[in-house]
Amino acid sequence: xxxxxxxxxxxxxxxxxxxxxxxxxxxxxxxxxxxxxxxxxxxxxxxxxxxxxxxxxxxxxxxxxx
Amino acid sequence: xxxxxxxxxxxxxxxxxxxxxxxxxxxxxxxxxxxxxxxxxxxxxxxxxxxxxxxxxxxxxxxxxxxxxxxxxxxxxxxxxxxxxxxxxxxxxxxxxxxxxxxxxxxxxxxxxxxxxxxxxxxxxxxxxxxxxxxxxxxxxxxxxxxxxxxxxxxxxxxxxxxxxxxxxxxxxxxxxxxxxxxxxxxxxxxxxxxxxxxxxxxxxxxxxxxxxxxxxxxxxxxxxxxxxxxxxxxxxxxxxxxxxxxxxxxxxxxxxxxxxxxxxxxxxxxxxxxxxxxxxxxxxxxxxxxxxxxxxxxxxxxxxxxxxxxxxxxxxxxxxxxxxxxxxxxxxxxxxxxxxxxxxxxxxxxxxxxxxxxxxxxxxxxxxxxxxxxxxxxxxxxxxxxxxxxxxxxxxxxxxx
Ligand code: HEM
Numbered sequence: 001x002x003x004x005x006x007x008x009x010x011x012x013x014x015x016x017x018x019x020x021x022x023x024x025x026x027x028x029x030x031x032x033x034x035x036x037x038x039x040x041x042x043x044x045x046x047x048x049x050x051x052x053x054x055x056x057x058x059x060x061x062x063x064x065x066x
Numbered sequence: 067x068x069x070x071x072x073x074x075x076x077x078x079x080x081x082x083x084x085x086x087x088x089x090x091x092x093x094x095x096x097x098x099x100x101x102x103x104x105x106x107x108x109x110x111x112x113x114x115x116x117x118x119x120x121x122x123x124x125x126x127x128x129x130x131x132x133x134x135x136x137x138x139x140x141x142x143x144x145x146x147x148x149x150x151x152x153x154x155x156x157x158x159x160x161x162x163x164x165x166x167x168x169x170x171x172x173x174x175x176x177x178x179x180x181x182x183x184x185x186x187x188x189x190x191x192x193x194x195x196x197x198x199x200x201x202x203x204x205x206x207x208x209x210x211x212x213x214x215x216x217x218x219x220x221x222x223x224x225x226x227x228x229x230x231x232x233x234x235x236x237x238x239x240x241x242x243x244x245x246x247x248x249x250x251x252x253x254x255x256x257x258x259x260x261x262x263x264x265x266x267x268x269x270x271x272x273x274x275x276x277x278x279x280x281x282x283x284x285x286x287x288x289x290x291x292x293x294x295x296x297x298x299x300x301x302x303x304x305x306x307x308x309x310x311x312x313x314x315x316x317x318x319x320x321x322x323x324x325x326x327x328x329x330x331x332x333x334x335x336x337x338x339x340x341x342x343x344x345x346x347x348x349x350x351x352x353x354x355x356x357x358x359x360x361x362x363x364x365x366x367x368x369x370x371x372x373x374x375x376x377x378x379x380x381x382x383x384x385x386x387x388x389x390x391x392x393x394x395x396x397x398x399x400x401x402x403x404x405x406x407x408x409x410x411x412x413x414x415x416x417x418x419x420x421x422x423x424x425x426x427x428x429x430x431x432x433x434x435x436x437x438x439x440x441x442x443x444x445x446x447x448x449x450x451x452x453x454x455x456x457x458x459x460x461x462x463x464x465x466x467x468x
Binding site: 030 | 174175178180342403404405406407408412413414416420421424
């Protein structure tokens with residue numbers, strides 16, 4: 001599983017990197033970015049889901065990695 | 067203020083300055099969600115109020131059918147010479163695409179979490195200075211002596227205005243926030259000292275550039291061109307207007323909540339790890355900011371016959387209480403784990419100061435409850451609320467308990 005941020009939808013609300021700083025950071029403009037390649041482990045999946053459930057812009061997606 | 071007839075039915079004649087709305091808008095919004103999700107009014111020349119999260123969200127993201135040229139509801143309508151769309155008088159809040167993105171990107175870096183988080187020690191010190199000023203008093207005004215003074219102190223530092231100007235600066239802020247309601251001519255008159263003070267500060271920064279927001283704006287460029295001084299001045303004023311009574315309202319409302327909910331106060335004192343969810347719940351439950359839009363052209367929208375230049379009152383605070391999106395929406399839950407609140411707006415105008423506002427709110431509450439782990443309302447009847455689109459307690463006497 002992999003977590004991604006849709007850069008078109010992200011408006012820099014800042015919830016993901018506050019809730020899950022181990023998974024998300026921010027760029028110069030304050031928009032959220034996924035740290036590393038976004039691969040989730042059994043331990044980090046729930047955290048990614050929590051960040052997703054708090055994103056007002058619905059910009060976070062959790063995908064099956066191919 | 068003219069005397070207006072009281073509202074009898076908010077579904078057909080809403081007015082956000084009606085005393086019932088000012089004192090307690092939440093039951094009004096809940097009633098509207100159930101029987102008339104997009105309310106209408108003929109006041110202010112005509113307008114609509116979506117009371118649901120879905121309605122607010124759809125309009126906030128639709129910059130094609132709605133314009134931000136004027137975001138504060140009034141009796142007038144913009145004329146072309148007054149407000150050159152798509153820029154507007156106070157970019158980026160009054161700008162539409164495509165100009166909006168330019169004006170916004172320019173100031174975003176100055177408010178990014180990295181820059182803003184560095185201010186935490188200064189904000190903490192400021193809060194403690196304010197608490198020291200009222201030390202030993204039995205009744206502390208949580209609004210006038212505390213919440214109101216934090217945002218201007220922070221913004222004065224960010225802009226790099228001298229500390230000894232604190233009083234003068236608070237006076238400027240007062241003029242700006244009060245002047246918004248004045249007729250245009252009086253507003254221009256009232257603004258003269260503000261303009262003089264700001265121009266003097268800008269000149270001082272031109273001579274002695276330093277690491278602050280004023281120097282940042284003087285140095286910024288759009289398309290290889292430095293900003294016109296009017297643009298620098300306009301952005302400084304916007305930051306004051308957008309950053310002060312909003313955060314004041316959020317801090318004040320949070321103290322108001324804690325004063326009346328001793329079990330939440332005790333939990334926050336004893337379990338500081340709850341602070342992050344508490345801050346988001348304060349923002350959801352007591353969201354202070356409601357913005358407006360204007361309809362661009364006659365159309366049928368959300369089932370309503372909207373007319374060109376009708377107002378839209380974008381109730382982010384109402385969206386935050388919609389039970390379709392929030393479980394137990396009408397309950398304050400201090401450890402609410404899933405909280406997609408929209409206190410900072412939705413879409414391209416997301417509050418630029420949101421990282422700063424959260425930091426101020428968190429530190430202000432942390433320091434207040436550290437100093438005063440028990441307090442209550444001194445007299446419920448004395449609490450008054452701001453009228454208009456920015457909500458928060460204006461007078462908030464708190465009795466300190468031992
Ligand atoms: C709790 C405090 C605050 C709340 C609830 C809040 C809320 C909002 C909301 C809802 C918007 C969107 C307006 C719209 O859609 O028309 C907004 C925009 C804005 N806010 Fe805040 N705000 C707060 C504090 C601040 C602070 C501290 C600053 C700066 C120092 C600030 C600067 C701005 C600016 C510049 C915009 C315009 C953004 C744009 O149009 O792109 N705000 N705010």
